[in-house]
Amino acid sequence: MKIRTSSIAGRITLVAAILITLILVAGGAALSLIVRDFVVRAFEQRLVETLELVIASSEVNRGTGELTVQRGAFFQPGIDIAGDTAPDLRPYWQIGPLSEPDRALLPGGLIESHMWASNWTLPIPQDIGGDRYYRSDQVGPQGETLRVFGRMIRLGGAAQPLPFLVAGDLKAVDQQMLRLNGVLVAAFGLLGLCLLALVFAQIRFGLRPLRTVSSSIGRIRSGESERLDGTFPREISGLTNELNTLLDHNRTMIRRAREQVEDMAHVIKTPLAVLKNESDRKEPLDASLVGEQLDTIRAHVDRYVMRTRIAATKDLLGARVAVRPVAAALTNALTRLYADKNLALTLDCPETLFFKGEGEDLNEALGNLADNACKWSAGQVRISAHALDDDLCILVEDDGPGLPSDKRAEVLERGRRLDATVPGSGLGLPIAQEIADAYGGTLTLGASGLGGLKAELRLPSADT
Amino acid sequence: MRILVVEDNEMVAKQLVEALQEANFAVDHSDNAEDGLELGLLQSYAAVLLDMNLQSGMDGLDVLRAWREANRAMPVLFLTVKDRWTDKVTALEAGAHDYIVKPFHIEEVLARLWTHIRIAEGQNAPDLVCGPLRLDTGSMRHILLDGSRLQLTGMEFRLLTFMMLHQNKVMSRTSLMDHIYDLKADRDSNTLEVFVYKIRKKLGEHRGLLRTVAGRGYYLGETGDED
Numbered sequence: 001m002k003i004r005t006s007s008i009a010g011r012i013t014l015v016a017a018i019l020i021t022l023i024l025v026a027g028g029a030a031l032s033l034i035v036r037d038f039v040v041r042a043f044e045q046r047l048v049e050t051l052e053l054v055i056a057s058s059e060v061n062r063g064t065g066e067l068t069v070q071r072g073a074f075f076q077p078g079i080d081i082a083g084d085t086a087p088d089l090r091p092y093w094q095i096g097p098l099s100e101p102d103r104a105l106l107p108g109g110l111i112e113s114h115m116w117a118s119n120w121t122l123p124i125p126q127d128i129g130g131d132r133y134y135r136s137d138q139v140g141p142q143g144e145t146l147r148v149f150g151r152m153i154r155l156g157g158a159a160q161p162l163p164f165l166v167a168g169d170l171k172a173v174d175q176q177m178l179r180l181n182g183v184l185v186a187a188f189g190l191l192g193l194c195l196l197a198l199v200f201a202q203i204r205f206g207l208r209p210l211r212t213v214s215s216s217i218g219r220i221r222s223g224e225s226e227r228l229d230g231t232f233p234r235e236i237s238g239l240t241n242e243l244n245t246l247l248d249h250n251r252t253m254i255r256r257a258r259e260q261v262e263d264m265a266h267v268i269k270t271p272l273a274v275l276k277n278e279s280d281r282k283e284p285l286d287a288s289l290v291g292e293q294l295d296t297i298r299a300h301v302d303r304y305v306m307r308t309r310i311a312a313t314k315d316l317l318g319a320r321v322a323v324r325p326v327a328a329a330l331t332n333a334l335t336r337l338y339a340d341k342n343l344a345l346t347l348d349c350p351e352t353l354f355f356k357g358e359g360e361d362l363n364e365a366l367g368n369l370a371d372n373a374c375k376w377s378a379g380q381v382r383i384s385a386h387a388l389d390d391d392l393c394i395l396v397e398d399d400g401p402g403l404p405s406d407k408r409a410e411v412l413e414r415g416r417r418l419d420a421t422v423p424g425s426g427l428g429l430p431i432a433q434e435i436a437d438a439y440g441g442t443l444t445l446g447a448s449g450l451g452g453l454k455a456e457l458r459l460p461s462a463d464t
Numbered sequence: 465m466r467i468l469v470v471e472d473n474e475m476v477a478k479q480l481v482e483a484l485q486e487a488n489f490a491v492d493h494s495d496n497a498e499d500g501l502e503l504g505l506l507q508s509y510a511a512v513l514l515d516m517n518l519q520s521g522m523d524g525l526d527v528l529r530a531w532r533e534a535n536r537a538m539p540v541l542f543l544t545v546k547d548r549w550t551d552k553v554t555a556l557e558a559g560a561h562d563y564i565v566k567p568f569h570i571e572e573v574l575a576r577l578w579t580h581i582r583i584a585e586g587q588n589a590p591d592l593v594c595g596p597l598r599l600d601t602g603s604m605r606h607i608l609l610d611g612s613r614l615q616l617t618g619m620e621f622r623l624l625t626f627m628m629l630h631q632n633k634v635m636s637r638t639s640l641m642d643h644i645y646d647l648k649a650d651r652d653s654n655t656l657e658v659f660v661y662k663i664r665k666k667l668g669e670h671r672g673l674l675r676t677v678a679g680r681g682y683y684l685g686e687t688g689d690e691d
């Protein structure tokens with residue numbers, strides 16, 4: 001099965017599967033090691049108990065001096081210390097063999113209860129003497145590994161201590177472990193599967209809101225719905241809220257753009273009608289009339305293109321631009337453009353001022369005002385900006401002839417009505433005014449301390 | 465003065481070239497960015513009219529930037545349909561001297577062109593004057609001597625304006641030829657002497673203004689200092 005890593009569910013499942021497998025394998029191995037330790041101890045315990053039983057069952061006949069073992073004591077049913085162990089894995093025990101002087105003690109030289117093979121005896125280890133049980137591993141007749149416990153015991157009536165040995169095949173431990181490991185693997189495997197199923201269920205349930213979002217968007221696209229409906233978990237409500245805001249914004253934008261286009265279609269009908277009439281006349285065309293009407297159309301198109309753009313972007317989240325870089329670039333550009341006038345163009349604008357809108361609009365508004373100032377200036381133009389309440393206030397002043405106060409209102413009004421005087425009228429003011437209007441700002445004209453015109457542009461400002 | 469026009473619109477180019485020639489400029493025209501770039505790098509021009517939106521691989525801004533990188537500092541005037549200030553600022557920051565929005569009045573182009581040529585040559589006063597000589601900047605077609613028009617041919621006008629722009633400096637024959645002939649002109653070096661001779665004759669009593677500096681070139685100026 002190929003897991004699609006491009007899906008979140010696929011990724012989480014893949015990682016979970018790897019982790020679960022690692023944890024369970026490591027845990028199972030550790031558990032198996034611990035269990036084995038217990039099994040080995042129990043096995044050794046049984047060997048030691050057998051040894052003690054053999055010792056307790058042995059006695060030396062005081063008359064004959066012979067050693068006898070009361071086998072019945074531990075070979076009776078019910079007390080067979082070998083338990084249910086397979087016959088060939090039962091503990092083996094032996095007393096002896098004895099060295100030459102003690103040979104008489106045991107006629108056969110050896111007493112044993114149980115042998116794996118005839119004529120095979122455990123060798124007596126060198127260091128069996130001492131108070132404690134001797135413990136070691138030896139190789140048995142079939143090459144199996146035997147765990148051996150032994151002790152030298154002097155029985156009452158005996159002249160010498162006798163070696164008591166007991167041995168068990170470690171295969172018994174392995175067999176038991178095999179069974180236990182089988183159980184462990186089965187249990188852990190089942191646990192792993194359950195965990196994976198749980199992870200999968202969690203993903204299905206946990207990611208369900210995302211599927212809801214995508215189906216909601218699908219409904220919006222097919223026109224069944226306008227927004228993302230329903231409540232969403234906290235983690236994605238930010239996303240869905242933003243998406244809703246964006247959708248609302250888009251709808252508003254489209255509506256405004258449509259309105260602007262309709263308005264434009266409306267206003268250019270008049271000059272188009274004039275042109276149509278002119279073309280219907282039999283006489284030669286009046287070139288100046290045609291030119292005038294074309295200028296009007298062009299001015300309207302320019303104005304509505306700009307209005308549409310501003311309408312589309314003015315509420316755009318996060319649209320903001322630093323004023324100083326824009327103003328500085330403009331100042332440089334104008335200095336070049338008016339190189340022959342040797343203008344002293346000064347800029348006074350703090351770095352911390354931001355315009356809440358598109359840089360292009362600021363460029364356009366300020367560019368036109370400053371261009372106008374340069375055109376009329378006798379040598380000095382001053383651009384300054386400061387924050388005023390929540391607004392951005394930009395002043396463009398020159399030392400040119402200026403405008404008498406009654407003319408100022410007229411200039412702005414003429415620009416607003418756009419009666420074919422705009423292109424080439426030499427005043428960039430109407431465009432700046434248009435932009436100010438679109439942003440809910442203002443453009444006012446006054447007298448400058450420099451002697452010429454002062455244009456004051458107020459626009460919304462953004463926080464730093 | 466020699467002007468380069470890089471413009472791929474045939475109509476606009478024709479209009480510009482004719483108007484410039486009529487105003488006594490030597491004109492080279494290229495209808496694509498690559499050739500225009502090459503010409504601007506290899507030839508000497510008093511100014512360039514450069515279309516900003518060329519249809520081939522490079523646009524006007526690329527051409528301008530390449531020139532500026534190669535330290536070609538001649539005035540470059542952009543011709544463009546884009547009339548946003550953002551575009552103007554970009555163009556001027558790239559090193560353009562001016563920015564003329566289409567459709568333009570050819571008179572305005574000529575006036576601005578002349579202004580930038582004049583400033584580039586260090587002549588800051590709007591009127592170009594050399595002693596009794598004065599260039600009529602209103603029409604850009606006549607040179608006045610003591611207030612009355614000199615009757616000059618196109619080449620004579622071109623030569624004399626160039627010398628007025630570089631007055632009080634010795635101008636080599638090569639640089640003179642570079643600036644008064646366009647690429648297609650038949651360059652016969654002897655004709656230079658002929659032009660100078662005829663101009664001197666027309667200057668009459670002021671003939672001493674235009675002097676030949678042996679082995680170095682020509683000099684226009686009132687003072688005798690030829691260095």
